[in-house]
Amino acid sequence: MFHVIVNWLVNTVDQWGYTGIVVLMFLESSFFPFPSEVVVPPAGYLAARGEMSLGLVIAAAIAGSLLGALFNYWLAVQWGRPLFEKYGRYFLVSRKSLDRSDRFFARHGHISTFIGRLLPGIRQYISLPAGLARMNLGLFVIFTAAGAGIWVVILALCGYFIGSNPELIAASLHRIMIGVVLACLLLVLIYVLVRRKQAAARRP
Numbered sequence: 001m002f003h004v005i006v007n008w009l010v011n012t013v014d015q016w017g018y019t020g021i022v023v024l025m026f027l028e029s030s031f032f033p034f035p036s037e038v039v040v041p042p043a044g045y046l047a048a049r050g051e052m053s054l055g056l057v058i059a060a061a062i063a064g065s066l067l068g069a070l071f072n073y074w075l076a077v078q079w080g081r082p083l084f085e086k087y088g089r090y091f092l093v094s095r096k097s098l099d100r101s102d103r104f105f106a107r108h109g110h111i112s113t114f115i116g117r118l119l120p121g122i123r124q125y126i127s128l129p130a131g132l133a134r135m136n137l138g139l140f141v142i143f144t145a146a147g148a149g150i151w152v153v154i155l156a157l158c159g160y161f162i163g164s165n166p167e168l169i170a171a172s173l174h175r176i177m178i179g180v181v182l183a184c185l186l187l188v189l190i191y192v193l194v195r196r197k198q199a200a201a202r203r204p
Contacts, residue, residue, distance in 0.1 A: 025067075
C-alpha cells in the first residue's frame, strides 16, 4: 500500500510540477503521514535533468511546508485550547500544564520551532503546541520557514546530485540526519548557555 502511495507522489510531482510540490508538502507538513523524502528528491532529480528549476523546487517545497505548518497552527489556535481544557484530563493534560506550555513558547518558541522543523517525527507536529500557546505569528513564520528551508535544501540537493537511486538517497539522508541531530543538540546547548549568561547579567 505504501509503495503505491509513493509511486503516486512521484507521479504527481512529475505531472503537476511546482503546484504538486506545494500541495504534497502542505499535506506532509500538516496531517498526512508520509515523509518529505519521497516528495522533494524526485523533484531535485528532475531539476538535474533540466525539466525543473532547482530554485523553484526549493521555493515551492518551502511554501508548501509553511502553509501546512500554518494550517496546523490555525487548528490549534481555533480548537486546541478549548478541546484540551474540556477533555485534557483524559490524556493527563491539565490546565496548569497548558499554562506552562504557554510560558515556555513565549520565551523559547522561536528556537523550539526552528529545531522542531529539522527533527524527524517532530517537524509535522511542532506547529500544534506553538498554536496552542499562540506564539507570535511573525516569529512562527520566520523560524518555521528557516527550519523547513534547511531540510528542503538538503532533500533537493540529494535528489539533484544523487539522482533517482532511492537506496543511495536513503543512505545519504540517514548520515545527514545524524549530523543534523547533533547540530541541533549543539545549538540547544549554545542557546541554554547564552540564556543563562544573559540571566546572570541581569541580576543585580
